[in-house]
Amino acid sequence: MISKKTKYAINALVYLARQHQQGPVLISQIAREQHIPQKFLEAILLDLKNAGILNSKKGRGGGYYLIKKPEEVNMAEVMRLFDGAIALLPCVTHRYYERCEECVDEASCGIRDVFQEVRNETVNILKRSTLSEIISREEQMKQR
Amino acid sequence: MISKKTKYAINALVYLARQHQQGPVLISQIAREQHIPQKFLEAILLDLKNAGILNSKKGRGGGYYLIKKPEEVNMAEVMRLFDGAIALLPCVTHRYYERCEECVDEASCGIRDVFQEVRNETVNILKRSTLSEIISREEQMKQR
DNA sequence: TAAAAGTCTATAGAATTAATAGAGTTATGT
DNA sequence: ACATAACTCTATTAATTCTATAGACTTTTA
Structure with missing residues (x-):
């Protein structure tokens, strides 16, 4: 959350x-x-x-x-600012990377692989969700 | 996380x-x-x-x-068991739904719309990530 | 029947999140 | 000039959640 x-x-x-x-x-x-x-x-x-x-x-x-244009402010940026990493595991982030202490072999970790995928998809969605995008969606929803 | x-x-x-x-x-x-x-x-x-x-x-x-088959245990199930909802907002989950206290108009909330998308995509990935899927990925990674 | 192994309850420390309080500084309009 | 509106900063506290540990108890089986 x-x-x-x-x-x-x-x-x-x-x-x-x-x-x-x-x-x-x-x-x-x-x-x-x-x-x-x-x-x-x-x-x-x-x-x-x-x-x-x-x-x-x-x-x-x-x-x-x-001061930024509404189309230049995206949700990934805002989330990172307040909550830090977007990834669900410390070992799949670029900027906040940290090894899992308990990890036995990171290079062949299947769990890591799964959460890598989740992170990438999440970042994609959040990056294209800008303030102007959100507002235009709201306008659409209100019209119905 | x-x-x-x-x-x-x-x-x-x-x-x-x-x-x-x-x-x-x-x-x-x-x-x-x-x-x-x-x-x-x-x-x-x-x-x-x-x-x-x-x-x-x-x-x-x-x-x-x-006791379950490895292909029948997926990551969405495990995450929900220990961490509860997978969604990043309380108002976009099915089983743990809760209104955001501060929310002005949920029906036309663009933020909710964005996080709805994130949740759906995340659940999709986690559901198809079963134990057997993870293990076979690990085998592949080890071979290289 | 003793030892091995799982089950249950309680508790405590650490970390994080959310919120509040209050003093202090800066800029503005008149 | 100066009172006022408004932003800035530092501390502190309350609540919650997460992580971990302790210890007594129960069940099973060789």
């Missing part, structure tokens, strides 16, 4: 992507409308800003806004 | 499947050869027995052995 942090992050991003290029949005507004604890959300938005996805403006009339 | 419990379970199952129909295997032997803490393994094997995958024989010459 993904963490609440990731889920909150995605929801906030979709919310902000919907008002792309309409100026900064208050943290308090995002928190209220997306049902996210405000203090928790502050930390999340800050991480997204440090990752170069959002930017913020201080003072009166300030808030957070998207 | 999957839990160590699931990982240990899979390793123990593959180990037992390799000696299918050759009589009971000692817990202590599985623990030693697969590098699994023995007491922890005992609990795992018991769960697998209660799930109808293994059976045990007590007393001298006893131990655990596979």
